[in-house]
Amino acid sequence: MPTDPASRRRFLAFLAGSPLLAASGLDPALFDTLLGTSTRADTATLDLAERLAGAPGTHTALQPPLIASPADALDVFDFEPVAQRNIPIAHWGYLNTGSDDDATIAANRAGFDRWALRPRRLVDVSRVDGGVTLYGTRYPSPIVLNPVGSQKAFHKEGEVAVARAARARDHLMVLSTVATTSIEDAIAVRGGPVWFQLYHQSDWSLTKQMVQRAERAGAPAIAFTVDLLGGSNRETMVREARRDTRDCIKCHLGGPPLPGVSGRVDDRDNRRKPNLVGYRALPPQLEQGTPTWEFVDRLKQSTSMKVLLKGIVTGEDAALAVEHGVDGLFVSNHGGRAENSRRATITSLPEVVAGVQGRIPIICDGGFRRGTDVFKALALGATAAGIGRPYIWGLGAFGQDGVEAVLALLRREFEVTMKQSGTTTVAQIGMRHITPA
Ligand SMILES: Cc1cc2nc3c(=O)[nH]c(=O)nc-3n(C[C@H](O)[C@H](O)[C@H](O)COP(=O)(O)O)c2cc1C
Known part of the structure; x- marks a missing residue:
């Protein structure tokens, strides 16, 4: 899950339009309200969405389209989901972590x-x-x-x-x-x-x-x-x-x-x-x-x-x-x-x-x-x-x-x-x- 507000907004926009989310019966507006407080809340909310969408244990079904080559990137955020796909989740946690509730990452x-x-x-x-x-x-x-x-x-x-x-x-x-x-x-x-x-x-x-x-x-x-x-x-x-x-x-x-x-x-x-x-x-x-x-x-x-x-x-x-x-x-x-x-x-x-x-x-x-x-x-x-x-x-x-x-x-x-x-x-x-x- 992207921690940056801009990528998060893009990801949310994608999720809101996703047929999987619609099929899950989860209201996109509620989803939007739930997300955005901390990485921990984001992760919990995403897990909920995944369960409702029938894709337990993986974000794959809800991922936005990924860039296929560096030349496709419009900004640095485009690399984040591709890296997340490639990097084992424990190592991703090492990269992504802040301290306590990760609030200082967002503050930066x-x-x-x-x-x-x-x-x-x-x-x-x-x-x-x-x-x-x-x-x-x-x-x-x-x-x-x-x-x-x-x-x-x-x-x-x-x-x-x-x-x-x-x-x-x-x-x-x-x-x-x-x-x-x-x-x-x-x-x-x-x-x-x-x-x-x-x-x-x-x-x-x-x-x-x-x-x-x-x-x-x-x-x-x-x-x-x-x-x-x-x-x-x-x-x-x-x-x-x-x-x-x-x-x-x-x-x-x-x-x-x-x-x-x-x-x-x-x-x-x-x-x-x-x-x-x-x-x-x-x-x-x-x-x-x-x-x-x-x-x-x-x-x-x-x-x-x-x-x-x-x-x-x-x-x-x-x-x-x-x-x-x-x-x-x-x-x-x-x-x-x-x-x-x-x-x-x-x-x-x-x-x-x-x-x-x-x-x-x-x-x-x-x-x-x-x-x-x-x-x-x-x-x-x-x-x-x-x-x-x-x-x-x-x-x-x-x-x-x-x-x-x-x-x-x-x-x-x-x-x-x-x-x-x-x-x-x-x-x-x-x-x-x-x-x-
Ligand atoms: C996964 C990871 C490992 C880091 N390892 C070190 C390190 O070994 N030594 C150090 O002084 N800073 C380390 N930093 C801090 C960075 O040098 C830098 O201060 C920080 O990443 C800048 O914030 P940004 O990730 O938002 O660009 C690390 C940061 C991350 C994300």
């Missing part, structure tokens, strides 16, 4: 609706350059492929297909600590810099080796993720895993995910995560508690790579980050899968921009699905915009070609928005181009 999307565009006319926009520079490297687009773990759970080529797409379209890619491809392989396939996303380990000796390895491999930057330090409660992931009839233990030694546990399932599964294996057994230096700013200082001292923090959402933390010498920030709530704040990242962005005062780059992520979303973030002061699920929909649907198509669609939409706003470079985009809706 709704945040963009609070801003409207102020288009400008009669400016020569025949040539437009949407490129940005990050730490000396020029990219033709501000759209960043954010770290997403375990990509071979979505397509057999996983991060390798994504790195190929990043190379073909020249986008910045950030590789997760829990990727199913090593940082060395990702950089080799990308044929250019890939940033490394860091999940710290309870043993500093191991964390330090991971950082040094990323640096040796040629990563110019690491993004230390700070939004899961308190854990997260991912109910949709657990619920969907329970619906999967396959034997999880065949691949995951720890079995299916457990309630109340975020990301990691079981340490024994690290053998499937190349960035977590192959380190020397040095005398352990165990962390005391969870990381604080002291850890950030240590991280900075341990590497000459740029160090970014991923998951900052307040002006206070942004200012502290600059004080501690951090080189950049991701305004992020982990795509609504960290704390269930119900606050959109686009709403958090202005206070982070104020805290940073232009001193370091800011990447904003969370719910970016349209070129207009990217434009609004840049207008509010972001340097670039990160995407997670949309490119995984492309990957799950059509592998590398799907990822490339998602990037091309978002880039085209963004450049059209730039032109409609009378801006020909990213530097020209500012607050005067948007207004509260």
Whole structure:
């Protein structure tokens, strides 16, 4: 079931006209009222519709027509149902989950609706350059492929297909600590810099080796993720895993995910995560508690790579980050899968921009699905915009070609928005181009 309001509306429109729904005797208006509060309510309502329509246990009978090739896609949402068809339901749950009732996923999307565009006319926009520079490297687009773990759970080529797409379209890619491809392989396939996303380990000796390895491999930057330090409660992931009839233990030694546990399932599964294996057994230096700013200082001292923090959402933390010498920030709530704040990242962005005062780059992520979303973030002061699920929909649907198509669609939409706003470079985009809706 699509979680995005636009896809949901399209799906509902399809369902409302479906002979199956009519045959079920369910009133489409009632159906419309029932849907839309949370992923959990959506799933329950769909299950009801399926039972009434006589298609138990499968969404197939009620699916809208799917695109057959990346070229058929009109927007990134077109990839979602194709990916859902291809990806096993437990893995789909891992992709789709937020925390608690998934409300922050919806909040991230709704945040963009609070801003409207102020288009400008009669400016020569025949040539437009949407490129940005990050730490000396020029990219033709501000759209960043954010770290997403375990990509071979979505397509057999996983991060390798994504790195190929990043190379073909020249986008910045950030590789997760829990990727199913090593940082060395990702950089080799990308044929250019890939940033490394860091999940710290309870043993500093191991964390330090991971950082040094990323640096040796040629990563110019690491993004230390700070939004899961308190854990997260991912109910949709657990619920969907329970619906999967396959034997999880065949691949995951720890079995299916457990309630109340975020990301990691079981340490024994690290053998499937190349960035977590192959380190020397040095005398352990165990962390005391969870990381604080002291850890950030240590991280900075341990590497000459740029160090970014991923998951900052307040002006206070942004200012502290600059004080501690951090080189950049991701305004992020982990795509609504960290704390269930119900606050959109686009709403958090202005206070982070104020805290940073232009001193370091800011990447904003969370719910970016349209070129207009990217434009609004840049207008509010972001340097670039990160995407997670949309490119995984492309990957799950059509592998590398799907990822490339998602990037091309978002880039085209963004450049059209730039032109409609009378801006020909990213530097020209500012607050005067948007207004509260
Ligand atoms: C399935 C999945 C796995 C993710 N894995 C990681 C990860 O390993 N490290 C990390 O810092 N962020 C991770 N994220 C968060 C993304 O980097 C990003 O913040 C988020 O997906 C952006 O929101 P969006 O999915 O709405 O575009 C993950 C997100 C998803 C959906």
